[in-house]
Amino acid sequence: MTRIHPTAVIDPKAALDSSVEVGAYSVIGPHVSIGAGTKIGPHVVIEGHTSIGRDNTFFQFGSIGAAPQDKKYAGEPTRLEIGDRNTIREFVTLNLGTVQDAGATRLGNDNWIMAYVHVAHDCQIGNNIILANNATLAGHVHLGDWVFLGGFTTVHQFCHIGAHAMTAFTAAVSQDVPPFVTAAGNRAVPAGINSEGLKRRGFSSAQIMAIKRAYKMIYRSGLPLEEAKAALAAEESKAPESAEYLRLMREFIASSSRGIIR
The missing domain is CATH 2.160.10.10 (Hexapeptide repeat proteins)
Incomplete structure (x- = not known):
């Protein structure tokens, strides 16, 4: 006592x-x-x-x-x-x-x-x-492991934020944020991947590069989302050391009910 x-x-x-x-x-x-x-x-x-x-x-x-x-x-x-x-x-x-x-x-x-x-x-x-x-x-709201939310971030109800994702200061999140992705702005939009955080957690250079390529497939390739998911699946077999992380991104996108930030 x-x-x-x-x-x-x-x-x-x-x-x-x-x-x-x-x-x-x-x-x-x-x-x-x-x-x-x-x-x-x-x-x-x-x-x-x-x-x-x-x-x-x-x-x-x-x-x-x-x-x-x-x-x-x-x-x-x-x-x-x-x-x-x-x-x-x-x-x-x-x-x-x-x-x-x-x-x-x-x-x-x-x-x-x-x-x-x-x-x-x-x-x-x-x-x-x-x-x-x-x-x-x-x-x-669901947050995966190792998520970092910057100060004054607001997250809309039912949104999911995937593992290792992060948000910038004052981000307003109204749709799902895929794993590894950085979100910024009001309303939040994709702004690259959380590469510095991945380095600190021991991700290899090859794994980070594979995640960057996956990000480009989703956001920079101009592919419709369904085609981008198929491209991610193909990439998994080409990069076995990164396959679990690419699969995490693909499965997150496939299960999103609110849609991902674009």
């Missing part, structure tokens, strides 16, 4: 590991579980059916697990699920899911969520993601 500040209000039904730290004036509700090594700063409110994994850090003034900003929500016991080793900075809001979707908002592992970020209901956030200050996700 020495790790719990005396001014914190923790419901006796909440399940906190004995190593969890809770700062001054934080409030934790009855349906919350928090794993070992997690640190809750001062003035953080954690409510709803919220599960939090190990070794997370929550800075002051966060609102975690509040009801979704959705008029259809009628108090159903939907969830917020947070993985391990995430950093959640000041004034971040993470909302519960809704029964109209998966019933859960999910945040994976090793994510860096900067100040004033909003993650709305039913968002599905992968691993190793950076959301810079004031990035805002509407409901039902």
